């Protein structure tokens with residue numbers, strides 16, 4: 001099934017989350033042929049857990065720590081998320097990589113922590129503007145995917161991947177659907193080459209300046225299996241339109 005996910009980033013208080021869900025749920029009530037996911041801040045997970053109980057809209061986290069527990073002040077473990085009913089977690093978002101110094105090695109550890117827990121990670125990869133201009137897009141994607149999945153090659157069916165070119169995030173300047181399609185195809189071929197038993201269940205999402213006007217164009221591409229939406233997901237009406245755009 002296609003996956004349309006919101007990434008609220010550091011937006012929405014718990015009270016605002018309540019209001020959002022109150023407005024959003026009726027708008028997508030009849031949409032059952034695609035998966036709808038809201039990746040909310042940690043502080044909104046409790047209210048999402050309560051309000052989405054027995055609902056078809058799922059909720060996820062935007063980050064997780066790789067250790068199971070211990071003296072890691074300010075961090076949240078996989079089991080803490082699991083206990084709240086979290087289905088998905090975003091791992092290696094470019095804002096974590098570039099603003100918080102998250103390395104490929106840390107991202108790999110986070111994926112290892114998620115697998116086996118029942119929480120499905122959404123691994124984010126994407127090239128920066130300078131890398132794109134230097135013609136390094138495919139090389140960067142290959143390196144990020146390979147390092148993130150190091151020792152996890154046999155489990156590639158248990159994750160989803162979001163292709164989010166860094167230059168397209170929050171810039172109002174999305175990749176063209178055709179360019180995104182090429183990278184998505186490349187990632188699928190890479191997964192096939194890494195895992196001989198690959199069943200093809202990894203969905204490759206596109207993220208970066210998706211809005212109500214361009215969502216359907218991305219979803220027409222054969223290897224674009226979903227969307228990861230930042231800014232445009234903060235309005236329940238706009239996000240419901242994106243969910244229903246294809």
Ligand SMILES: O=C(CO)COP(=O)(O)O
Pocket residue numbers: 007093164168169170171172207208209210228229230231232
């Ligand atoms: O980073 C993103 C989703 O994870 C994309 O953000 P925007 O949709 O705001 O460009």
